Amino acid sequence: MATYLIRRLLIAIPSLLGISVILFTILALAPGDPFSEMATNPNVPPEVREALRASFGLNDPIMVRYLRWLSNMAQGDWGFSFASRINVDDLILQRLPTTLFVVGSSQILALCVALPVGIYAATRPYSVFDQIANTLAFVGFSLPTFFTGLLFILIFSVTLDWFPFVYRSDIAATGWRWYWEMFRQAIMPITVLGLFQAASYTRYVRSAVLDVIRLDYVTTARAKGLSERRVTIRHITRNALIPVVTLVALQMPAVFGGALVTEQIFRVPGIGSLLIDAILANDTPVIMAVTFVFSCLVVLFNLIADILYGWLDPRISFS
Amino acid sequence: MKEQEIRGLVADVKEGTLSRRSFMQKMAAVGIAAPLATQILIWNDVAMANATLQYKPTKAGGGGPLKMLLWQAPTLLNPHFASGTKDQIASRIFYEPLAGWDKEGNLFPQLAAEIPSKANGGLSADGKTVTWKLKQGVKWHDGKPLTADDAVFTWEYAADPATAAYTTGSYKDITVEKVDTHTFKVIFKEATPFWADPFVGVAGMIIPKHLFGEYKGAKSREAPANLKPVGTGPYKFAEFKPGDILTGERNADYHVKNQPHFDTIEVKGGGDAVSAARAVLQTGEYDYAWNLQVEDEVLKRMETGGRGKISAVPSGDIEFIILNTTDPWTEVDGERSSVKTKHPTLTDPAVRQAINLLIDRDSIQKFIYGRGGTATASFVNEPKQFKSTKLKYEFNIEKANKILDDAGWKKGSDGIREKDGKKLKYVYQTSINAPRQKTQAIIKQACQRAGIDLELKSVTASVFFSSDVANPDTYTKLYTDMEMYTTTQPQPDPERFLNQFTSWEIATKENKWLGRNVSRYSDPAADEAYKAAQKELDPAKRAAYLIKVNEIFCEANVILPILSRTRIAASLNNLSHDHSGWDVDSWNIAAWYRS
Numbered sequence: 001m002a003t004y005l006i007r008r009l010l011i012a013i014p015s016l017l018g019i020s021v022i023l024f025t026i027l028a029l030a031p032g033d034p035f036s037e038m039a040t041n042p043n044v045p046p047e048v049r050e051a052l053r054a055s056f057g058l059n060d061p062i063m064v065r066y067l068r069w070l071s072n073m074a075q076g077d078w079g080f081s082f083a084s085r086i087n088v089d090d091l092i093l094q095r096l097p098t099t100l101f102v103v104g105s106s107q108i109l110a111l112c113v114a115l116p117v118g119i120y121a122a123t124r125p126y127s128v129f130d131q132i133a134n135t136l137a138f139v140g141f142s143l144p145t146f147f148t149g150l151l152f153i154l155i156f157s158v159t160l161d162w163f164p165f166v167y168r169s170d171i172a173a174t175g176w177r178w179y180w181e182m183f184r185q186a187i188m189p190i191t192v193l194g195l196f197q198a199a200s201y202t203r204y205v206r207s208a209v210l211d212v213i214r215l216d217y218v219t220t221a222r223a224k225g226l227s228e229r230r231v232t233i234r235h236i237t238r239n240a241l242i243p244v245v246t247l248v249a250l251q252m253p254a255v256f257g258g259a260l261v262t263e264q265i266f267r268v269p270g271i272g273s274l275l276i277d278a279i280l281a282n283d284t285p286v287i288m289a290v291t292f293v294f295s296c297l298v299v300l301f302n303l304i305a306d307i308l309y310g311w312l313d314p315r316i317s318f319s
Numbered sequence: 320m321k322e323q324e325i326r327g328l329v330a331d332v333k334e335g336t337l338s339r340r341s342f343m344q345k346m347a348a349v350g351i352a353a354p355l356a357t358q359i360l361i362w363n364d365v366a367m368a369n370a371t372l373q374y375k376p377t378k379a380g381g382g383g384p385l386k387m388l389l390w391q392a393p394t395l396l397n398p399h400f401a402s403g404t405k406d407q408i409a410s411r412i413f414y415e416p417l418a419g420w421d422k423e424g425n426l427f428p429q430l431a432a433e434i435p436s437k438a439n440g441g442l443s444a445d446g447k448t449v450t451w452k453l454k455q456g457v458k459w460h461d462g463k464p465l466t467a468d469d470a471v472f473t474w475e476y477a478a479d480p481a482t483a484a485y486t487t488g489s490y491k492d493i494t495v496e497k498v499d500t501h502t503f504k505v506i507f508k509e510a511t512p513f514w515a516d517p518f519v520g521v522a523g524m525i526i527p528k529h530l531f532g533e534y535k536g537a538k539s540r541e542a543p544a545n546l547k548p549v550g551t552g553p554y555k556f557a558e559f560k561p562g563d564i565l566t567g568e569r570n571a572d573y574h575v576k577n578q579p580h581f582d583t584i585e586v587k588g589g590g591d592a593v594s595a596a597r598a599v600l601q602t603g604e605y606d607y608a609w610n611l612q613v614e615d616e617v618l619k620r621m622e623t624g625g626r627g628k629i630s631a632v633p634s635g636d637i638e639f640i641i642l643n644t645t646d647p648w649t650e651v652d653g654e655r656s657s658v659k660t661k662h663p664t665l666t667d668p669a670v671r672q673a674i675n676l677l678i679d680r681d682s683i684q685k686f687i688y689g690r691g692g693t694a695t696a697s698f699v700n701e702p703k704q705f706k707s708t709k710l711k712y713e714f715n716i717e718k719a720n721k722i723l724d725d726a727g728w729k730k731g732s733d734g735i736r737e738k739d740g741k742k743l744k745y746v747y748q749t750s751i752n753a754p755r756q757k758t759q760a761i762i763k764q765a766c767q768r769a770g771i772d773l774e775l776k777s778v779t780a781s782v783f784f785s786s787d788v789a790n791p792d793t794y795t796k797l798y799t800d801m802e803m804y805t806t807t808q809p810q811p812d813p814e815r816f817l818n819q820f821t822s823w824e825i826a827t828k829e830n831k832w833l834g835r836n837v838s839r840y841s842d843p844a845a846d847e848a849y850k851a852a853q854k855e856l857d858p859a860k861r862a863a864y865l866i867k868v869n870e871i872f873c874e875a876n877v878i879l880p881i882l883s884r885t886r887i888a889a890s891l892n893n894l895s896h897d898h899s900g901w902d903v904d905s906w907n908i909a910a911w912y913r914s
Contacts, residue, residue: 031785031787031790031792033785033786033787035402044487045488046830046831046833048484049833055483081561083561083562084561084562085395085397085400086395091561094560094561161602165597165602166388166587166590166598166604166605169563170564264589264590265594267587267589267594280781282781282785
């Protein structure tokens with residue numbers, strides 16, 4: 001087990017290096033520069049733009065810039081944002097709590113919906129409930145979040161006037177009122193994200209349970225005279241959930257990475273909207289940091305998923 | 320309008336037979352922009368008008384929270400690093416300049432005790448020195464007094480190239496001298512007719528010496544005050560999350576009596592313009608939303624809810640087309656569109672004139688931009704004293720056809736005109752933006768009916784407006800026959816704005832395409848008039864010179880102005896705000912109130 005872990009971690013290093021090279025090159029080759037806004041402003045002399053480019057090191061060759069970035073990163077210096085001139089790690093830390101709250105809650109909501117619905121549907125395949133659940137899952141899976149997001153805004157904010165559609169990271173209220181305001185503003189983005197995720201989880205859970213339910217040991221359990229409820233929960237679900245656990249573990253990086261589109265629609269100040277703003281402003285250090293952290297998380301959670309799998313299913317060995 | 324006539328009008332204003340407002344309108348009618356018109360009056364010692372918002376509340380505070388929504392979020396709060404309007408708006412809440420520009424282009428004193436004029440001795444006769452007097456008793460948010468040292472320091476800070484301030488253009492060629500604790504002199508190297516640039520408006524915000532003193536030059540990024548502003552403005556800084564939210568609270572010691580009205584201020588950023596308009600006009604979650612570049616149809620539909628209103632103020636921004644007279648399809652010395660080449664067909668003035676006749680400006684205004692722009696044939700439209708009265712636009716397909724027939728361009732079998740084997744086929748490029756693509760389609764249709772074939776090309780805005788030397792699609796490279804975009808006139812005086820019509824500003828490979836003259840066209844007469852205007856202290860003569868520069872380019876049909884853009888903002892019905900096209904939206908935020 002220990003050797004397996006060490007081997008996997010060692011393999012991760014070259015793959016992360018490779019990822020960083022690719023990211024950096026693509027960003028360097030992408031058109032545009034962070035000072036485009038100054039270009040149409042006659043009050044900013046071209047020399048200022050050139051001086052800024054030089055001081056931010058944008059005129060150096062790609063290789064030099066990459067090596068500088070890599071050595072700084074290795075020393076824990078993530079660089080500073082061209083747009084706000086503050087350190088990138090501060091920026092990311094400011095955004096992280098919101099993203100963890102919104103995307104994390106939506107994952108929990110998704111599981112709360114998907115598990116019971118998927119299991120119940122699989123134990124009664126082709127029943128009316130299964131048909132309805134399947135159809136809804138299909139619809140939910142096919143509707144993109146930007147569509148449902150706008151739909152929710154139109155219905156619940158504009159027409160009914162129940163919820164605000166601008167998310168604010170700090171609410172000027174205390175005590176119960178704070179929780180109530182937080183709930184009001186978070187419910188739409190969480191629901192939009194959660195239901196979308198629930199739709200795809202439901203399909204996984206259902207097919208995983210269906211795979212298990214036909215196995216001989218389930219028949220044996222029933223033949224022993226165990227109650228249907230006990231069979232479903234203890235014998236079927238536990239075994240069916242092994243692939244689902246892996247799936248959820250692989251979704252974890254997204255909890256940190258934020259939801260690009262949904263965050264933009266509801267103005268949720270999370271990592272996703274930070275990334276979009278940085279991309280639009282050609283703010284390379286921020287793009288680099290966010291995407292690189294995201295790739296580290298993907299590699300890490302892949303490893304965790306593999307280990308979890310082996311722990312849950314002793315038939316898999318790591319040697 | 321001739322110089323003599325302008326003089327006559329000024330005399331009328333002085334005697335009181337002509338109101339300031341009608342003077343401005345007359346000037347506007349001849350194409351002189353409001354800020355310039357104002358300057359004309361100041362130079363002739365006519366007292367300043369006041370077009371600012373009338374402030375009704377009788378005590379400071381008590382207004383509750385003021386919530387602004389900027390769909391581009393502010394990312395930094397140092398006014399001298401503020402690259403975009405979003406940052407300038409945010410820093411203007413805390414910092415103030417000596418004077419700001421109101422919606423009619425008048426100078427309005429903020430930290431200055433009065434606007435310098437010849438009468439009060441503020442302006443020297445040779446046009447080289449301006450003496451500013453600071454208002455007495457103004458305090459920084461930390462309680463220290465504002466003095467002339469702070470102003471002198473602001474100049475040193477911004478002028479230092481190592482600071483890399485975006486405002487450096489306004490400060491690098493001047494010297495500033497302290498006279499006494501509240502008086503200082505701005506000394507220009509040469510006679511400068513437009514003196515209201517350093518310490519005024521967006522570039523003029525004064526920063527405290529005691530907090531920035533150690534962070535001049537290369538260390539500028541490290542100043543803690545970059546993110547925690549301490550200014551003189553109506554609101555004190557509370558909290559800032561770059562790219563997300565900015566909050567402030569009322570400055571109880573603000574130097575204007577009974578202001579500000581609101582207890583706290585919140586500036587939220589992010590999202591897009593349409594939903595920002597919706598958050599004000601439809602759901603009322605926010606009080607004010609800025610820069611709503613949204614189709615007017617959409618805004619009108621939202622306004623029917625009755626919760627909020629739209630405010631549109633004229634600005635100097637102009638949407639226009641460049642016809643390239645150099646050859647974009649031949650490479651010479653490593654660059655296309657080189658001034659050494661000639662465009663095979665667009666060098667024919669008849670073709671350019673025909674294309675100008677094929678732009679249906681009225682329809683573009685009516686069906687696409689609505690309140691967002693006014694059809695125009697003049698490059699400079701505001702302030703009105705700089706607008707050319709001579710330039711007129713016309714949409715006339717028959718006339719265009721006739722001109723082309725007369726010039727010998729005959730329609731071929733494919734319906735496209737040609738002469739000597741050269742066809743009138745052009746690539747017409749602009750940035751990706753829904754109204755622009757619609758405008759392209761309208762012009763393409765009209766050109767088709769005159770036997771000119773346009774191929775439409777659109778480039779992502781972040782590429783189009785970048786200064787990336789390696790990219791062929793940037794607007795300054797002009798590797799195309801026709802190009803359309805909006806350029807901003809940053810201050811009421813159009814001198815600096817018009818440098819894009821001078822020969823020494825032509826964008827070439829040599830200057831890395833950083834030159835401001837993108838059209839590459841030049842005319843010795845325009846150069847001469849421009850240089851004369853730079854030195855001319857008599858505002859009327861100067862306006863006449865600048866109008867001439869504008870007319871030379873527009874009459875050559877190289878620059879085809881389409882719309883003079885207005886700035887659009889949305890606010891709740893009960894909010895009184897002071898929206899100006901010559902300064903940032905928050906320029907007079909101290910005087911905003913809720914009724």
